[in-house]
Amino acid sequence: MSYRWIVTDLDGTLVDRSLRMVPRSRAALHRFRQDGGQVVIATGRSRESAAPYYAELELTGPAILLNGAQVCDLSTGEVLLDRRLSTSAWVGVSRLLDDLPEEAAGVAFVGGRAYRVAESVLLDAYAARDGLTIEPVTSWDDLPTGGVSKAMVICASSMVAGGVAGRAALPGVTTLVSEPTYVELLPAGTDKGTALTWLARHCQVPLDEVAAVGDNPNDIPMFAVAGLAAAVYGGHPDACAAATVVVGRCDEGAVADVVSHIGALA
Structure with a gap:
């Protein structure tokens, strides 16, 4: 199976508890993009809060924000999906x-x-x-x-x-x-899974070509729709139980483990 997207949570997944992006994971995502893949951030953070990590990864394209209430291209400011409470x-x-x-x-x-x-x-x-x-x-x-x-x-x-x-x-x-x-x-009906489903359809990317990685229950909805669901070791037990595979700890490069795992499957 070839995966075109890696969709990653930030806190506790790509970003450690000291709020630093794990260097091994950052380097692996850079290689994944060089090989033609796309990286999508999926986070509960807002545009302002997610932007520094988006910039650190040198991303272009959409990010899933506010746990799915928004999808925004942080490189241009374009809002692609904007859900509001009634x-x-x-x-x-x-x-x-x-x-x-x-x-x-x-x-x-x-x-x-x-x-x-x-x-x-x-x-x-x-x-x-x-x-x-x-x-x-x-x-x-x-x-x-x-x-x-x-x-x-x-x-x-x-x-x-x-x-x-x-x-x-x-x-x-x-x-x-x-x-x-x-x-x-x-x-109502808003979560990372519904946002990812919408975004994949919008970009015409099959969900079975998407690998999602996270550590908490709010990541479970995107696990349910992605072709590969990877949970961070030491994450919430419910997230680990819902995942296809459990990778390493965040601070040891959990997201890099995902890149290696999907490379081995290719």
Whole structure:
């Protein structure tokens, strides 16, 4: 089997916990592209947050952002797919964000920009970690109706995140826990798998010629549609169970292992 695309998650997959791209994986993706393959980033990050890694890889072409709510060519700024919470779904989400416990804080994304209502050390740490600017607004009502791509709740612990996720089964909303302390609220039917399916069809690339690699449950939907699904060793057990193959650790070059694996299959 020949694979034309490698679709890779960032955090915990291509990028280690110190937020550095693993050199061995970067070099392997460079070789894959030199041999005619295409690399697609698939991440929960926004345009602003994903752009430095996209540039480091010297990519051109589309990236899957906001866990599938957007597909954007970061080299040109062209937005290819842009899904938004419906007006009624946003009403439910904004009420949830207004009623969070003290150990949690909300952020909403409108296209490529992020917004907050409350000051929070949790949001400050999240913004610093992801290289993200979060703009203040007086109220969630200040955001455009039908304009929110996704909302996130940053929690102080996985226990808090579990409680928030339990309250987030809202009409018109897909809820996922993308990291142990991150609860994401997306337009219904939105995930990395639906975005990858759309993008592959848009680019006329058969899904069985796509290799996907990730480490968390939010990567499982793209595992379900890709021809090859590779999970990072030490990743979430559910992701490992859903994968075709489990490769090495992120910091040892998990994505490079995928490049080697598909080379051996060619």
